[in-house]
Amino acid sequence: MDTDLNVCWGDIAGLERAKRSVTQMVVWPFMRPDIFKGCRDLGSGLLLFGPPGTCKTMMAKTIAGEMKAAFFHLSARTLATKWVADSEKVVRTLFGIARCMQPAVIFCDEIDLILDKSTTYAHQYRRHLKMQFLTEMESMDNKTARILLIGATSRPHDLDEVALKHLTRRLYMPLPSPDARSYIISNLLKKDGLFSLSEKDLKTICCLTEGYSGSDMAILVKTAAMGPLRDAMKEGLKDIENLEAEKLRAVTLEDFWISMQAVRPSVSPNETGAHAQWNLQFGSMSL
Ligand SMILES: Nc1ncnc2c1ncn2[C@@H]1O[C@H](COP(=O)(O)OP(=O)(O)OP(=O)(O)O)[C@@H](O)[C@H]1O
Ligand SMILES: [Mg+2]
Known part of the structure; x- marks a missing residue:
């Protein structure tokens, strides 16, 4: 759990469209679940995708700070490598705690490592972890209206399509202008x-x-x-x-x-092009 949410919109350079979309598609529904229900229910998942170092983690912390929500920072890499046999339980427990602590933001960094397309064929621990994560995402309903799941990835192409179904809002975080x-x-x-x-x-x-x-x-x-x-x-x-x-x-x-x-720059032009392309196909545009 991260308690140092000492960032604000003013610390984030550029990304004006992303900030506006986040306010309208994420912060407002969270503040007024009574208005954003039924036809206006946008789901509980947000995906931030873009090259490494483009403010994804900072944006997630800012959102949690704006919402005055508890912030749970989950590292998919640690889950998939360190907690191997227990990772499923960690996920179940985390979502359970978040349910009790609403409003809460669960931020999952490198979410592609858990919700990878090819995990179905990988080791059974990884498969169980993915299934548990998908089950938790599916069980988010009106009782969990004040839990927001934010996934971050620099490899959106690797994400399973079932996972994308739950990550309804997908925001492209491009390189800074x-x-x-x-x-x-x-x-x-x-x-x-x-x-x-x-x-x-x-x-x-x-x-x-x-x-x-x-x-x-x-x-x-x-x-x-x-x-x-x-x-x-x-x-x-x-x-x-x-x-x-x-x-x-x-x-x-x-x-x-x-x-x-x-x-020197750490992102190759090829990578930037691939993200822009994925954004055209799967990204959410501003409201
Ligand atoms: N738009 C931005 N405005 C201000 N600072 C930024 C911005 N983008 C990145 N930074 C700087 O880069 C650092 C790293 O950003 P951050 O950790 O949010 O990137 P990330 O997208 O999560 O990267 P990764 O994919 O490697 O996890 C921040 O602490 C901040 O100093
Ligand atoms: Mg990050």
């Missing part, structure tokens, strides 16, 4: 009082970071933020203990030049 990349840089630097880049500098960095994911951008900023420290060391500082933090200069375009040599 130039504006979103610019927001990530300024937001992170401003938080630490290290921001002094001009509009022109920001534009230059954004042009050169095409194809970077949100998490690549965060790593790029962290690496650039080491620049002032490196310079202080070059200028003869021998002892980190005597360094006066407020005397460090702000982060400059030059620091980003150096950082871009070290931090």
